[in-house]
Structure formats: structure tokens, C-alpha cells
Amino acid sequence: MKRLLLLALAFALAWTPSGAQTLTKLKAGMVTGIDQIGLPIALERGFFEKYGLDVTIARPYATGVDALNALQAGESEIVQVGVPMIGAVLRGMDLVALGNYSGNATKAGSDATMAIVAREGSGIVKGDLASLKGKKIATSFGTINHLYILGILEKARLKPEDVTLVNTPPPDMTVALLAKGIDAFSGWDPWPIVAVKDVPGAVEIIRGGDVISYLGFNVALRPWVQANGDTIEKFLAAVSEADQWMRKNPKQAAQVATRWIPGLKQEIAEAAMQFNIQQADRRLSANNYRALYSAEDRLSRLGIIKATFDVNKHIEPKYILKVMKDHPELFSDLPPIPEAVAIGPGYIFKP
Known part of the structure; x- marks a missing residue:
């Protein structure tokens, strides 16, 4: 009888859905901006679980500076930031940009939000x-x-x-x-x-006005990136699917935003979402490298930062490129990336 019970238990475990056993835990962080909402959408719609992740989202931070402080403190493992990445890298934080949460892979200017x-x-x-x-x-x-x-x-x-x-x-x-x-x-x-x-x-x-090229990256510390490539690919696939759902369902996406941005009303969220979906593009191209380079250049010319860094050392495109190759359907509603700015693994940006 004991042997039969053990066999029954083994059989039951063997047929337990694999997702229930293999979910990888991940701590993510976001800022109180409408363009950050792809992250909680992926959580609420079950996209993270679909790709094998158990994601916890920290409280929304006021700015990207706060999000990076939380990343450095270990409160998060991956966050969504843009310009604050520049100052953090110059202060010695070894950050790697892995994909966009907001921006534009198809053109240089992008600031509709x-x-x-x-x-x-x-x-x-x-x-x-x-x-x-x-x-x-x-x-x-x-x-x-x-x-x-x-x-x-x-x-x-x-x-x-x-x-x-x-x-x-x-x-x-x-x-x-x-x-x-x-x-x-x-x-x-x-x-x-x-x-x-x-x-x-x-x-x-x-x-907007295409005055600047929007910077909005999924960012993590280099040691974590080097040890978690598979998790990064799953994360980027999940948020890419969330972005597509958001582009197709802006009113419902606005409802999600009201649950994550304190005090945000539905009518405001809906109005903001119309601008957000114009640059909800997780893909990377040469345009995104130039966006980071151009931001550094402007801040340096105006004396706001005293040094710059090689953008190639702080952007790693291979994970999102793999997602783009394996899941082209997640980007099928977006304009194709022009051949002149399309990139591949090992791409090197030259100003």
C-alpha cells in the first residue's frame, strides 16, 4: 500500500503543470508615469506567468532616480528608467539597458508623452x-x-x-x-x-514636438544581467506582449493605470494613454543608441554633466533581439524598423 501511495504521488507530481513548478521570482520597479504601465499590465494580465515568471512590482517611485536607488539597494532587480541612468553610470553604477519601455525604434524624435x-x-x-x-x-x-x-x-x-x-x-x-x-x-x-x-x-x-528622443529603458546591474539571461528574455517577451495588448486596448490599459498611479482618474488615464501608445515600443535599434548618446551630448554641452561614457558599454541588445526573432507576432502591429537603423547582436554604435 505504501508503495502504491508513493507511486501515485510521483505520478501526480509528474503531471503537475510545469509553470506551477518552474516560475522564476523577479523583483521589478517602476515610476509613476503613464508610459510605465506595460509592467503592471504584464502582471495583471498573466503574461509574466505565461512566460514562467513570478514578478513582484515595488511601489511606484516618484522619479527614475528613486527607482535606481532602490535597484542599488536590492529592492528591485530590474527597473524602468531613462535619463537618470546617465548620472548613475557616471557615479559608478554599472547599469545595462536591455530594451525600451518607452521610446521609438523607427525614428529619431519621440516625446509625445x-x-x-x-x-x-x-x-x-x-x-x-x-x-x-x-x-x-x-x-x-x-x-x-x-x-x-x-x-x-x-x-x-x-x-x-x-x-x-x-x-x-x-x-x-x-x-x-x-x-x-x-x-x-x-x-x-x-x-x-x-x-x-x-x-x-x-x-x-x-x-512633444520631437524636440528630444525619448529615453526609457529596462535597466539592471551588470552582474545580475550576466547571471540571468534566460530570465531577461522571458521578462522582455512578457512586457512586449503587455505593450501590444495596451496598444490594442488603450481604455482597458488606462484602467490598469488608475490602480498603479495614486490618485489617477480614468478620464485622465485615457487621455494620457492615447499619447503613450504612440511610443510603446520595446524594440531596440540604432535610434535608441543615438537617443542615449544625444542626451549625454546635450547634458555635457550645457555643463550639467562633466563627463560622458561609451553608450555601447551600457546597452545590451541581444536579449530583446532574441525576443524579436522568436516572437515576431508581438511586434506585428508596429511599423517595421527601417533597414538603415536595424541592428544585430554585437552592434556597435558610431556617432
């Missing part, structure tokens, strides 16, 4: 970027918000010293505008849309 919003009576005129001169503008130093306002100032033929930049976390920008502590802010969605709705007389001065 960015906007500048001004308060009523600020003297800033919609369509007249030169009217930013002398104003107090909130941004988040060392983030994509910062890069965007710097690009806008250059477009207006202004210098950073022509304005007063105030370091402010994005969730606090609407309150600062309402209190008239600032004249305007540079922000990522949903915060510009929130401000236009909640601050009487607030005006969106400019949105």
Missing part, C-alpha cells in the same frame, strides 16, 4: 517658446523632464540661465502650479493632463 504646462497669468504664451524667458519652471533634475525643458529652451534659442529651474517631483508639480509657486512645469504624463484639468486657467504650452 511630454508637455510644458503654464499657469494663468504667468506671461507664457502658447506657441511662443521665447516667452519662457525669465520664468520659474519646475522640472525633475536628472530625468527626462529635465532633458525635455533643456531641449525646449534650445529650440527657443534660450539658455538654462535664462530661466529658473526648480527641482520638483512630478506628482507635486500640479500643487506648485496651483499655489503659483512656479510659472510652469515640464512633465511626463499623466501630470500635464492632470494640471490642465485641475488648475483653473492652466494652459498646455507645447506637447
